Amino acid sequence: EAQVTQNPRYLITVTGKKLTVTCSQNMNHEYMSWYRQDPGLGLRQIYYSMNVEVTDKGDVPEGYKVSRKEKRNFPLILESPSPNQTSLYFCASSPPRTDTQYFGPGTRLTVL
Amino acid sequence: AQKVTQAQTEISVVEKEDVTLDCVYETRDTTYYLFWYKQPPSGELVFLIRRNSFDEQNEISGRYSWNFQKSTSSFNFTITASQVVDSAVYFCALSEPQAGNMLTFGGGTRLMVKP
Numbered sequence: 001e002a003q004v005t006q007n008p009r010y011l012i013t014v015t016g017k018k019l020t021v022t023c024s025q026n027m028n029h030e031y032m033s034w035y036r037q038d039p040g041l042g043l044r045q046i047y048y049s050m051n052v053e054v055t056d057k058g059d060v061p062e063g064y065k066v067s068r069k070e071k072r073n074f075p076l077i078l079e080s081p082s083p084n085q086t087s088l089y090f091c092a093s094s095p096p097r098t099d100t101q102y103f104g105p106g107t108r109l110t111v112l
Numbered sequence: 113a114q115k116v117t118q119a120q121t122e123i124s125v126v127e128k129e130d131v132t133l134d135c136v137y138e139t140r141d142t143t144y145y146l147f148w149y150k151q152p153p154s155g156e157l158v159f160l161i162r163r164n165s166f167d168e169q170n171e172i173s174g175r176y177s178w179n180f181q182k183s184t185s186s187f188n189f190t191i192t193a194s195q196v197v198d199s200a201v202y203f204c205a206l207s208e209p210q211a212g213n214m215l216t217f218g219g220g221t222r223l224m225v226k227p
Contacts, residue, residue, distance in 0.1 A: 103158075
């Protein structure tokens with residue numbers, strides 16, 4: 001089944017403890033991205049990647065890192081999480097020569 | 113800068129009523145894409161439709177229809193004969209190739225369909 005997967009789906013952590021949210025797609029998509037969804041602020045892009053080893057900042061990149069070593073994976077790294085990074089995170093991917101983004105199921109992160 | 117406005121934050125209808133969700137966008141580019149996504153209570157984001165700026169044809173898919181009007185920068189979404197399963201938050205979004213295909217989302221409209 002063609003899909004975007006994210007792990008974990010739910011995570012509660014404490015301030016400063018490094019964490020990684022994984023994202024994987026099995027559709028051979030070149031474009032991948034991360035968004036966060038917050039009440040009253042909607043969905044905002046954090047980072048995106050046009051292809052392997054090509055990443056760029058979105059609207060709200062502060063406090064996040066990403067890497068794209070393989071086409072199928074696009075992990076989101078929080079080196080030192082803070083409570084303002086408590087949010088619902090979505091990974092998305094997009095086929096080549098189109099820009100329809102298909103979203104993963106979401107990861108609900110709580111930073112205490 | 114691109115912007116998407118969904119003025120209706122919440123709509124409540126009774127099953128079988130028709131309902132239209134409004135979406136107004138702003139962009140300086142002549143090439144852009146418009147989308148609608150559905151977020152049911154389970155939380156995932158489900159793609160519904162994509163429209164490019166050069167295609168103003170309206171589209172119908174079952175009970176769903178979309179009205180794209182460049183003259184008013186609007187891309188409205190109508191659900192005919194609504195059902196309880198249509199209850200969700202609906203997002204309109206805009207992307208521009210020049211902006212790395214970043215999706216700019218509207219604030220969403222929460223649709224509640226009551227039996």
